[in-house]
Amino acid sequence: MNSRRDFLQKLTASLIILNLPGQVSAYAATSGLNTQTYDGPPLRVAIMGLGSYGSRVAEAMQACKKAKIVGVISGTPSKISTWQSKYNIPAKNCYNYENFDDIKNNPDIDAVYVITPNALHRDQVIRVAKAGKHVICEKPMGLNAKECEEMIDACKKANVKLLVGYRMHFEPNTVEIINQRSRGEFGRILSFEGGTGFPIGDPTQWRLNKALAGGGSLMDVGIYAVNGARYMVGQEPVWVTAQETKTNPAKFKEGVDETIQFQLGFPNGAIASCVTSYNISLDRFVLNGDKGFAELRPAFGYGPIKARTNKGELSFPHVMHQTTQMDEMAGIILGNNKPVFPVDGEEGLKDLKVIDAIYLAVKTGKKVPLSL
Amino acid sequence: MNSRRDFLQKLTASLIILNLPGQVSAYAATSGLNTQTYDGPPLRVAIMGLGSYGSRVAEAMQACKKAKIVGVISGTPSKISTWQSKYNIPAKNCYNYENFDDIKNNPDIDAVYVITPNALHRDQVIRVAKAGKHVICEKPMGLNAKECEEMIDACKKANVKLLVGYRMHFEPNTVEIINQRSRGEFGRILSFEGGTGFPIGDPTQWRLNKALAGGGSLMDVGIYAVNGARYMVGQEPVWVTAQETKTNPAKFKEGVDETIQFQLGFPNGAIASCVTSYNISLDRFVLNGDKGFAELRPAFGYGPIKARTNKGELSFPHVMHQTTQMDEMAGIILGNNKPVFPVDGEEGLKDLKVIDAIYLAVKTGKKVPLSL
Numbered sequence: 001m002n003s004r005r006d007f008l009q010k011l012t013a014s015l016i017i018l019n020l021p022g023q024v025s026a027y028a029a030t031s032g033l034n035t036q037t038y039d040g041p042p043l044r045v046a047i048m049g050l051g052s053y054g055s056r057v058a059e060a061m062q063a064c065k066k067a068k069i070v071g072v073i074s075g076t077p078s079k080i081s082t083w084q085s086k087y088n089i090p091a092k093n094c095y096n097y098e099n100f101d102d103i104k105n106n107p108d109i110d111a112v113y114v115i116t117p118n119a120l121h122r123d124q125v126i127r128v129a130k131a132g133k134h135v136i137c138e139k140p141m142g143l144n145a146k147e148c149e150e151m152i153d154a155c156k157k158a159n160v161k162l163l164v165g166y167r168m169h170f171e172p173n174t175v176e177i178i179n180q181r182s183r184g185e186f187g188r189i190l191s192f193e194g195g196t197g198f199p200i201g202d203p204t205q206w207r208l209n210k211a212l213a214g215g216g217s218l219m220d221v222g223i224y225a226v227n228g229a230r231y232m233v234g235q236e237p238v239w240v241t242a243q244e245t246k247t248n249p250a251k252f253k254e255g256v257d258e259t260i261q262f263q264l265g266f267p268n269g270a271i272a273s274c275v276t277s278y279n280i281s282l283d284r285f286v287l288n289g290d291k292g293f294a295e296l297r298p299a300f301g302y303g304p305i306k307a308r309t310n311k312g313e314l315s316f317p318h319v320m321h322q323t324t325q326m327d328e329m330a331g332i333i334l335g336n337n338k339p340v341f342p343v344d345g346e347e348g349l350k351d352l353k354v355i356d357a358i359y360l361a362v363k364t365g366k367k368v369p370l371s372l
Numbered sequence: 373m374n375s376r377r378d379f380l381q382k383l384t385a386s387l388i389i390l391n392l393p394g395q396v397s398a399y400a401a402t403s404g405l406n407t408q409t410y411d412g413p414p415l416r417v418a419i420m421g422l423g424s425y426g427s428r429v430a431e432a433m434q435a436c437k438k439a440k441i442v443g444v445i446s447g448t449p450s451k452i453s454t455w456q457s458k459y460n461i462p463a464k465n466c467y468n469y470e471n472f473d474d475i476k477n478n479p480d481i482d483a484v485y486v487i488t489p490n491a492l493h494r495d496q497v498i499r500v501a502k503a504g505k506h507v508i509c510e511k512p513m514g515l516n517a518k519e520c521e522e523m524i525d526a527c528k529k530a531n532v533k534l535l536v537g538y539r540m541h542f543e544p545n546t547v548e549i550i551n552q553r554s555r556g557e558f559g560r561i562l563s564f565e566g567g568t569g570f571p572i573g574d575p576t577q578w579r580l581n582k583a584l585a586g587g588g589s590l591m592d593v594g595i596y597a598v599n600g601a602r603y604m605v606g607q608e609p610v611w612v613t614a615q616e617t618k619t620n621p622a623k624f625k626e627g628v629d630e631t632i633q634f635q636l637g638f639p640n641g642a643i644a645s646c647v648t649s650y651n652i653s654l655d656r657f658v659l660n661g662d663k664g665f666a667e668l669r670p671a672f673g674y675g676p677i678k679a680r681t682n683k684g685e686l687s688f689p690h691v692m693h694q695t696t697q698m699d700e701m702a703g704i705i706l707g708n709n710k711p712v713f714p715v716d717g718e719e720g721l722k723d724l725k726v727i728d729a730i731y732l733a734v735k736t737g738k739k740v741p742l743s744l
Contacts, residue, residue, distance in 0.1 A: 190652045191631075193567070199662070243613050243739070247641030259563075261635050261645050269619030273633050273645050280562040280660050288652050290571070367615070367737055 036338070038066055038331030045136075045326070046071030046093065046109045048100070048124060049116035050079040053138065056302070057115060058087060060322035066330035071109050073100045104131035111136060111333060113165070117212040118219055122147040129158040134333050138165040140223050141348030143214035145356050148349035155345060161333050164348035166227060168300060169341045170324040172316035173307035177287070177294045178231050178340055180309065187291025192232050192272040194225035195282030196300055197259070203251045208278075216257035218355060222276030224300040225285075226354045229264055229272040231341045232287045232294070236372040237264035237272070237354060242361035247279065262358045408710070410438055410703030417508075417698070418443030418465065418481045420472070420496060421488035422451040425510065428674070429487060430459060432694035438702035443481050445472045476503035483508060483705060485537070489584040490591055494519040501530040506705050510537040512595050513720030515586035517728050520721035527717060533705050536720035538599060540672060541713045542696045544688035545679035549659070549666045550603050550712055552681065559663025561605050564644040566597035567654030568672055569631070575623045580650075588629035590727060594648030596672040597657075598726045601636055601644040603713045604659045604666070608744035609636035609644070609726060614733035619651065634730045 045067055047054050061069050071093030072083050080094050095103060103109055111134035114124050122142045128135045135155060141164045142148045155162035168174050181189065197217060206212040207220055230236065242262035252258040258279050264272035275282055285299040292310035299305065304318035331337035341347075350372045357368040417439055419426050433441050443465030444455050452466050467475060475481055483506035486496050494514045500507045507527060513536045514520045527534035540546050553561065569589060578584040579592055602608065614634035624630040630651050636644035647654055657671040664682035671677065676690035703709035713719075722744045729740040 191647060191649070191654075193565070193647070195565070241613070241615050243635050243637075243643075245637060245641055245643050259643065261643060263615050263633050265615075265617060269617055271615075271617050271631065271633060271647070273647050275563065275565075275643070275645050277563070281665075282563075282660070288654070293653075365737075365739055 036331060036335070038335035038337055040334050043067040043326070043330035043334055044070040044108060044110045046073055046095070046103065046112045046133075047083075048073035048112050048114045048128075049138075050074045050076065050083060051115065054113075054115040057113065057322045057326070058083070060320040061326050063320065063323045064327050064330075067326035071095070071103075071106070071112075073097065073103075073112065101127055101131050103128070103133055110134060111161075114138060115165075117206045117209075118214045119143055119212045122151055125151045125162065126154040129154045129160050129162070132158060132160060134161040134163075136163045136165055136329060137345075137348065139227075139348065140214070140219050140352060140355065141345065142352060143219075145349055145353045148345065148352045152345040152349060162345040163329055163332060163343050164345065165325070166341075166343045166347065167321040167325045168224065168228070168305075169231070169339055169343050170328045171305050171321055172319075172324075173305045173314050174231075174296060174299075175340045176314055176316070177296065177307055177309070178234070180294065181232065181234055181287065181289070185292060186287060186289030186294060186309070188268065189233050189235070189266075189270045189287065189289045191270060191286075191288045192229045192264075192274075193284070193286040194228050194232075194272065194274040194299070195276075195280075195284045196221040196225045196228075197275065197277030197280045197282035199281065200278040208252065208256055210253065210255035213256065215255065215355075215359070216252055217276045217278040218257050218260050218262075218358060220278075221300070222257075222260060222262075222274070222358075223351055223355065225262075225272075225274040225276055226351050226358075228285050228296075228299060229274065230350065230354075232285055233266055233270050233272065235266040235268065235270065236350065237370050238267055239265040240354065240357040240361050240368045240370055241366075242358045244362045252278065257362075260358065260362060262361070264354070408703060408707070410707035410709055412706050415439040415698070415702035415706055416442040416480060416482045418445055418467070418475065418484045418505075419455075420445035420484050420486045420500075421510075422446045422448065422455060423487065426485075426487040429485065429694045429698070430455070432692040433698050435692065435695045436699050436702075439698035443467070443475075443478070443484075445469065445475075445484065473499055473503050475500070475505055482506060483533075486510060487537075489578045489581075490586045491515055491584045494523055497523045497534065498526040501526045501532050501534070504530060504532060506533040506535075508535045508537055508701060509717075509720065511599075511720065512586070512591050512724060512727065513717065514724060515591075517721055517724045520717065520724045524717040524721060534717040535701055535704060535715050536717065537697070538713075538715045538719065539693040539697045540596065540600070540677075541603070541711055541715050542700045543677050543693055544691075544696075545677045545686050546603070546668060546671075547712050548686055548688070549668065549679055549681070550606070552666065553604065553606055553659065553661070557664060558659060558661030558666060558681070560640065561607070561638075561642045561659065561661045563642060563658075563660045564601045564604050564636075564646075565656070565658040566600050566604075566644060566646040566671070567648075567652075567656045568593040568597045568600075569647065569649030569652045569654035571653065572650040580624065580628055582625065582627035585628065587627065587727075587731070588624055589648045589650040590629050590632050590634075590730060592650075593672070594629075594632060594634070594646070594730075595723055595727065597634075597644075597646040597648055598723050598730075600657050600668075600671060601646065602722065602726075604657055605638055605642050605644065607638040607640065607642065608722065609742050610639055611637040612726065612729040612733050612740045612742055613738075614730045616734045624650065629734075632730065632734060634733070636726070 113136040259277040283298040307314040485508040631649040655670040679686040
């Protein structure tokens with residue numbers, strides 16, 4: 001029983017009907033966020049890792065106008081054949097983890113979306129880059145900042161683009177709040193509160209395996225609060241403190257965090273108070289300025305994000321996040337578009353620098369200075 | 373310009389009309405919280421300290437059925453005469469700070485409500501106790517745990533009751549949430565979030581004077597989050613961490629905290645994440661259990677407290693908190709009633725033990741163990 005999947009499905013069950021091509025243009029028409037259009041050919045994507053999130057991305061991509069699944073990379077032949085028939089993928093675009101370097105000889109694939117366990121990202125992204133393909137890497141980009149730097153270097157060297165799967169950066173309510181904050185509508189930013197958590201199920205899943213996940217809830221969902229603090233406040237944190245609490249050490253073994261509270265300080269004195277947990281249901285961001293506030297609640301689930309400010313509720317229609325993300329990423333990769341908040345490797349690196357500092361603060365019990 | 377008063381008045385301006393005797397019984401009838409009735413004579417109260425909060429208490433007491441203002445203690449003769457005519461107080465029940473020990477010879481006063489700057493509480497409460505009168509002391513009970521212990525000892529010795537002005541302990545939404553949590557309706561308690569803050573005005577007020585206030589926002593409003601964490605979670609914290617942020621050291625001088633984030637850990641592994649501030653508008657408590665949640669928002673302002681749980685919104689009619697508080701305290705003092713959550717000196721002491729630990733954690737940067 002995978003309660004993570006249950007959690008995600010509960011959030012989206014009633015929304016799949018909205019995941020139609022027509023809704024994408026509705027989003028573009030009503031949000032006013034997409035001032036950049038991309039009119040070139042679609043981004044031809046191979047998905048690496050055909051697990052539950054890879055499947056979600058693939059389903060959402062059926063509604064994309066500018067991105068298309070054309071290939072797969074998997075270690076499981078039966079999954080490959082299922083995907084081949086489901087998404088009409090030719091055999092020549094199917095790879096396994098041994099031979100995917102050959103993708104360099106495949107002119108029909110533009111980019112690879114790496115959706116594998118965290119610990120595999122670094123090597124796989126570097127191999128994709130060496131194969132000359134653009135890379136989208138699911139978050140967290142790597143296990144730590146050092147890995148991210150190596151990935152960035154490899155992609156620069158190979159002259160390919162590297163994006164991180166930050167779907168919230170394309171979610172219209174979120175983007176609208178970022179824009180309002182940028183325009184100063186909340187005044188001077190004073191504080192952020194972020195809660196990200198859910199009671200995780202199956203104790204045997206890779207997310208609870210330190211060797212594959214590199215950590216626990218912080219790596220999986222806490223990163224949304226780290227990232228959210230940065231895009232909501234609009235500054236980079238300069239210090240971190242953090243406290244870990246573990247109530248079930250049998251399930252959450254050494255190195256796999258169950259619950260972490262962390263606090264960030266920003267250059268103007270703004271503060272962030274965050275909780276991430278594999279035990280507590282939490283899904284809320286709040287931004288407080290001296291002239292107003294914004295609340296996203298839910299803030300990071302797959303279902304409709306709900307936003308309100310001191311002026312009232314926002315009402316953007318829900319679109320599957322991954323649909324918008326992949327259409328927008330096509331424009332970024334092939335059209336050189338710029339998102340409202342970056343989604344590149346440098347962005348992934350910054351989050352991992354904060355995460356490194358959070359784990360260090362937990363370990364030492366001390367305030368850790370940061371310089372992003 | 374006192375923006376604290378503005379803040380409080382904004383919260384209550386439209387509600388004073390509700391502050392009628394009839395509403396008190398409406399509260400009792402609909403809340404189902406007051407199973408204990410008190411039918412004896414009213415509690416005859418002298419108010420010590422005729423500042424803005426003393427005035428608020430006095431106005432609210434006009435709607436009390438079981439408590440009555442009969443006396444005043446003040447250092448300002450003009451205030452005394454105003455109160456005398458407003459509340460029909462005889463000259464023989466008026467005292468100043470030099471002669472109020474004589475209250476021991478006044479059979480027409482049962483109790484003194486001490487509503488003076490924090491630093492004066494200890495000596496004034498001890499003097500009232502020595503005069504043989506029951507004492508209600510406004511929060512924070514003292515400047516630190518040591519003072520509270522001395523006050524408790526003095527009241528025990530004098531055989532008088534000592535209560536602390538915890539108005540939220542009688543607020544029907546709050547009490548209903550406490551009762552629901554006690555009945556296990558939220559399951560195992562996992563976390564609490566508490567935000568208490570407002571942008572404070574006049575920099576010359578006593579609340580921003582270390583010698584009179586003993587601190588800053590933590591002493592004034594952070595105590596609501598400390599207290600709230602304890603009554604919402606229903607356990608006593610076993611550790612504290614805390615971080616202070618100061619953006620305006622000219623206004624918030626040495627020893628006067630502007631903003632403090634603090635975290636508490638509880639015996640069952642539940643955690644609290646709190647922010648208190650004299651700079652940020654914050655007024656919200658959230659309790660998360662493994663079977664449900666409760667939210668109070670606003671949670672501590674004078675205006676109507678709004679509560680909702682996973683089952684929906686609560687709808688108790690608003691009654692001025694101080695009206696209910698004083699009627700209930702009459703029953704506690706004269707009728708030996710027990711409130712749902714204690715309001716005695718031991719209760720005040722526990723909050724100051726947590727506050728002492730928060731200030732120590734700020735100073736040392738370390739996790740401070742607690743044993744209440």
